[in-house]
Every structure is written in C-alpha cells, then in structure tokens.
Amino acid sequence: MTLRGTRQADFAYQAVYRYMINLINEVSTDTRVKLPSLRELSQRLNVSISTIQYAYSLLEKEGRVYSVAKSGYYAWPLANSTATFASGDLLERLYVAARSPAMAVLSGDEPALLANLDDTLLRLERELVRQYPRQSQHSSQSCGVWELRAALAARYTSSPTRCWHADDVYVGADLRGVLDILIEVLGLRGATVLVESPCDWLILRLLQDADVRVIELPWMHGGRLNLVSLERALREESVQLLLMSSSLSLPAGVAVQPQDRLELAQLLDHYGCWLLENDLYGELSFVPTQAPLRDLVNPERLIVFSSFEKTLGPEAPYGYLLSRHMSSQLQRQFLLRSFRLSAIRQRAIARLYHSGRIDLHLRSLRALLLEQASAMSELLDQHLGGLVTYRMPVGGATFWLESARTVDMRQVFQYLLARAVVVAPGELFSISGLHHQHLRVSHTFQGLPNLHTALAALGEALRQAHQG
Known part of the structure; x- marks a missing residue:
C-alpha cells in the first residue's frame, strides 16, 4: 500500500x-x-x-x-476490568486506564484543551496550499522550515546580547524525539545531571533509559529553591548540566522567585555549569513573571527546549530546541532521524507568531486556565478539605496535592481505578523515591459531569488508605 x-x-x-x-x-x-x-x-x-x-x-x-x-x-x-490495571508498572497502568472509555481522568496535563487552535491552523494550511507550489510542500528540511525557525528565534530574542537566529533553532517531530537528540549530542549517557523535582515523567524516563545519573533537587514547602543543596551538588559532584524550568515549574505549580533566580544564575556561572532550560510552560503563567532564567545565565552555556503542544494543542505536537553551539552534531542527528515534517503545518504555526495571533490566543488561554483553577480550588476545599494541602498554582493546568496524613498512594490509585477515576501518583514524578504523599490532578474539565463524584471518591480513597 x-x-x-x-x-x-x-x-x-x-x-x-x-x-x-x-x-x-x-x-x-x-x-x-x-x-x-x-x-x-x-x-x-x-x-x-x-x-x-x-x-x-x-x-x-x-x-x-x-x-x-x-x-x-x-x-x-x-x-477492561480492574484486573487489566493490576499488571505492569505504575506508569503503564496509568496510561492504560486514562485511555479507557468511561473513566474520569483527573491525571491529565492538557492546557490547550480549553482553547486550541486546530481550526485556525487548518484554515491557514488551506491558504498556504493555494499559495505554495505542491513540490515545496514536501521539501525535506531536516531541522524545520526556515519560516518557523525564524519566528521562534525572534520570539526568544530579548536583547542585542541575548539574541537567537534561525540557524540556532531545531524543530523535531515531538518532544521525545528532540530530547533523545539532546541526550545523544550532549553525551549525557553515564553523566551526572541535576534536575528540579518534581519533574515530568517523560523527561525522567528518557534520562533513566539513557543511564544518566540524576540528582533531584526538590522544591521546598515555601515554593523556594534549595540553593544550599544546589551549591553543594555543584561543588562536590561532576555535574554536566542543570535541567530547570524557565519560569514556571510544573507539576509543583510554582514560579522561581526573583532572588533565587539571580543566585542560581550566579552559581551556574561560578561553577561553569550548563543550563538545559525547560520552557514547556513558560507561556502559561497566569500573571506576567520576571525574566526567564535564560535571560540571566551565561548565554554561552545555555540550551532551551520546548514544544507547541501545551499551548496550541495536539495538532501541533512538534518539539524544538535552541542552541548556539554543536550545530554540526545537532544537524547530523536531526538528519539521521529523518524528521520530514509537514512544511505547510510548520508555516501555518509560523504565521501565528508573525501575525500576533499567538499572543491573543495565549491571553485567552491563560484567562481560561486561571478561571478553571479558581473553580477547581473551591471544589478541592469542598471535597478534600482537611485531607490534602496545596499551593494555588501560578500557571498551567494542574494542582499538586499533598496528603495531610500518611497514606499508601498506590492503594489510593487502585481504589480509584475500581471506581473509574484516574489520578497521577506523585512517585511518577521522581526516580529516587520522592513525592510518595503527593498526586497531580488536572483542572481543565469544562464542566465534567462526574467531577463531584470523582473528587468525593478521591476523598474516600485518602481516608481508606490512611496509615495510622
């Protein structure tokens, strides 16, 4: 065929x-x-x-x-039955359950569900199909089309000394593919990397599969960075790079404090450590934040990665990275992976940036996310008051809950599966045994009819799993 x-x-x-x-x-x-x-x-x-x-x-x-x-x-x-979910590791069980019919999925992290740009992208594509000759629509550009790379370079440029060019930008099929390339090019196999914690499980699993030695830096209860632990690790360990969020860290839902940001940048410069900046949620803070971390660190030891999916939706799954260095190695790896992406789709995304429509979309999306977060906070207090504690997130689409009493969170997870409810246990966001008393829940439901029932079931699960 x-x-x-x-x-x-x-x-x-x-x-x-x-x-x-x-x-x-x-x-x-x-x-x-x-x-x-x-x-x-x-x-x-x-x-x-x-x-x-x-x-x-x-x-x-x-x-x-x-x-x-x-x-x-x-x-x-x-x-499906509960027996289906009893085998395999925890992440596999979560994936299976979340994609099964009739489940109330509280575990997700899909901000763009509230306002995606699928229709706009398809309309732009139709315009571009008429504008570009057919042969140019399928031309192979292994690192992404120039229009999109130039749009991203302009987006990330903040000053004459902190500027990016199209040749510094690389676009891949998805975030996983881009991170795989970074692991290869940076030579991270067997190396030591500092990672903020909690951290997205996709990133952790990729590092783990590459035999990277990960040192986790947990956020403190006040939403502050543990700079003492960071400085000790930089001084005592052979750390190759720090993997850190640009401004908004999820699922913790906290923003890096201005003073912490400055001290962190100074520590990285003092020890000559590279920053691999995670900008997946950089555009999703509810209110304007201070300058992102990349604008404070040494630009000669900086790589940034992100994806369009969190802001544009599943029709734009492409991942991308920005790097001023290792251009030949990066180009070779992108070429070897044959990322023959849709040129028309990339040009449509570029037009969103050039026309300013992306900013209108993001303002609308942030307002909707804040509205949903406020509504979800009231429901959490109503159904889980006294059972969990949390900080109101400053952006994104999720809450990071901590059980007020010691519980078996795997028992909570299994109890809820039997009642057609899916949550994301906190242990998934660590590879060193952290966050066993936490879980992540989404707030992008738009009136899910069984949300009250699902949260009531979560409350009962926490009571049942209490380890007195």
Missing part, C-alpha cells in the same frame, strides 16, 4: 490516521493488542516515520491507543 499521490488537500498524516482507525476497529479482543511499529508502518505505507509518529500521537490523545516505553503502541482492550 502507498499513500503517495493522495489529493493535495489530504495531508499524509490524515491518510495514515484513517488507515490506523480502520486497523484499530478490527481489534475485537478483550486483551491489549500490539500495533505495528513506526518503521513497519513507514515501509508498509511508504511515508516517513515522523508522519506515522504524528498520526499515532493524535490517536493517543484521542484515547484510541497508548504507548509503552521500549515496547511500542497498543490498542486498548474493548472490555
């Missing part, structure tokens, strides 16, 4: 998507079914691996498939 020669308005990933829907619909078993690998489908359908990966990411967002690290993609079973 080949997807070459599809009609002009029908992008390759859409044809792959429809093919996968038909393939999944053929599954009629009550056990999980492994789906073809990216390479198998690429050869079968005669399209790039990145196109297959993009179609899979859309299906994953819709709950039709789920991924398992080092294993592949699976279609969820038609008939």
Whole structure:
C-alpha cells in the first residue's frame, strides 16, 4: 500500500490516521493488542516515520491507543476490568486506564484543551496550499522550515546580547524525539545531571533509559529553591548540566522567585555549569513573571527546549530546541532521524507568531486556565478539605496535592481505578523515591459531569488508605 499521490488537500498524516482507525476497529479482543511499529508502518505505507509518529500521537490523545516505553503502541482492550490495571508498572497502568472509555481522568496535563487552535491552523494550511507550489510542500528540511525557525528565534530574542537566529533553532517531530537528540549530542549517557523535582515523567524516563545519573533537587514547602543543596551538588559532584524550568515549574505549580533566580544564575556561572532550560510552560503563567532564567545565565552555556503542544494543542505536537553551539552534531542527528515534517503545518504555526495571533490566543488561554483553577480550588476545599494541602498554582493546568496524613498512594490509585477515576501518583514524578504523599490532578474539565463524584471518591480513597 502507498499513500503517495493522495489529493493535495489530504495531508499524509490524515491518510495514515484513517488507515490506523480502520486497523484499530478490527481489534475485537478483550486483551491489549500490539500495533505495528513506526518503521513497519513507514515501509508498509511508504511515508516517513515522523508522519506515522504524528498520526499515532493524535490517536493517543484521542484515547484510541497508548504507548509503552521500549515496547511500542497498543490498542486498548474493548472490555477492561480492574484486573487489566493490576499488571505492569505504575506508569503503564496509568496510561492504560486514562485511555479507557468511561473513566474520569483527573491525571491529565492538557492546557490547550480549553482553547486550541486546530481550526485556525487548518484554515491557514488551506491558504498556504493555494499559495505554495505542491513540490515545496514536501521539501525535506531536516531541522524545520526556515519560516518557523525564524519566528521562534525572534520570539526568544530579548536583547542585542541575548539574541537567537534561525540557524540556532531545531524543530523535531515531538518532544521525545528532540530530547533523545539532546541526550545523544550532549553525551549525557553515564553523566551526572541535576534536575528540579518534581519533574515530568517523560523527561525522567528518557534520562533513566539513557543511564544518566540524576540528582533531584526538590522544591521546598515555601515554593523556594534549595540553593544550599544546589551549591553543594555543584561543588562536590561532576555535574554536566542543570535541567530547570524557565519560569514556571510544573507539576509543583510554582514560579522561581526573583532572588533565587539571580543566585542560581550566579552559581551556574561560578561553577561553569550548563543550563538545559525547560520552557514547556513558560507561556502559561497566569500573571506576567520576571525574566526567564535564560535571560540571566551565561548565554554561552545555555540550551532551551520546548514544544507547541501545551499551548496550541495536539495538532501541533512538534518539539524544538535552541542552541548556539554543536550545530554540526545537532544537524547530523536531526538528519539521521529523518524528521520530514509537514512544511505547510510548520508555516501555518509560523504565521501565528508573525501575525500576533499567538499572543491573543495565549491571553485567552491563560484567562481560561486561571478561571478553571479558581473553580477547581473551591471544589478541592469542598471535597478534600482537611485531607490534602496545596499551593494555588501560578500557571498551567494542574494542582499538586499533598496528603495531610500518611497514606499508601498506590492503594489510593487502585481504589480509584475500581471506581473509574484516574489520578497521577506523585512517585511518577521522581526516580529516587520522592513525592510518595503527593498526586497531580488536572483542572481543565469544562464542566465534567462526574467531577463531584470523582473528587468525593478521591476523598474516600485518602481516608481508606490512611496509615495510622
């Protein structure tokens, strides 16, 4: 089968998507079914691996498939039971449960669910299809199209001494692919890296799989950085880099304090340590923040990574990074991975930035997130008062809850699964045994009809799991 020669308005990933829907619909078993690998489908359908990966990411967002690290993609079973969720590691059970029908999923982190730009992007694509010759729509640009790279460079430039150029920007199929490249280019296998904690499990799992030695730096209860522990690690350990959020750290939901930011930058400069800045949530603070960390550190020891997905939605899953150094190594790695991304989609995203529509969208999205967070805070107090403590998040789409009493959070997780509710236990956000008394819940529900029931079940689960 080949997807070459599809009609002009029908992008390759859409044809792959429809093919996968038909393939999944053929599954009629009550056990999980492994789906073809990216390479198998690429050869079968005669399209790039990145196109297959993009179609899979859309299906994953819709709950039709789920991924398992080092294993592949699976279609969820038609008939699930609590026994289905009892096997495998905790993250796999969460993935399976969150993509099963009739579940109240409180574990997610999808800010753009409140206001995505799917329709706008598709409209821009139609305009661009008419504007650009067909042959230019599929031209191979391994690091991303120039228009998008230039738009991102302009977005991140803050002064004549802290400026970026299009050649400093690299766009990949998704965040995972970009981080894999960074691990390879930076030579992190076997190296020591400092990571703020809690930290996104995707990042932690990738570092773990690459045998990176991770030293976690937990946020303190007051929402401050433990600079004493940071300085000690920089002094006593052979730290290659610090992985830190730009301004907003999630799931902790805290912003780096101005004084902490300055002292951190000074420590990195003193010890000659690189900063790998996580800017996934840099645009999602409810109120304007101070200058991001990248504007304070030595620009000669700085790499930034992010993705469009948190702000634009699942139709824009691309990851990207900015680096002034190692250009030949980065170009080679991007070329080897054959990221033949949709040129039209990238140009459509670039137009959002050049036209200023991205800023209008972000203002609207931040306002909606703040409104939802305030409403969720009232519900948490109503249903979980006395059972959990939390700091009101300063941005993003989630709350970071801590049990007021010692509980078995895995028991809480399993109790809720039996009642069709999914939460994200805090231990997933650490690889050294931290945050066992925490959990992450989302607030982007837009009137989920069973939210009150789900939160009441969470309260009962915390009571049942109390270890007195």
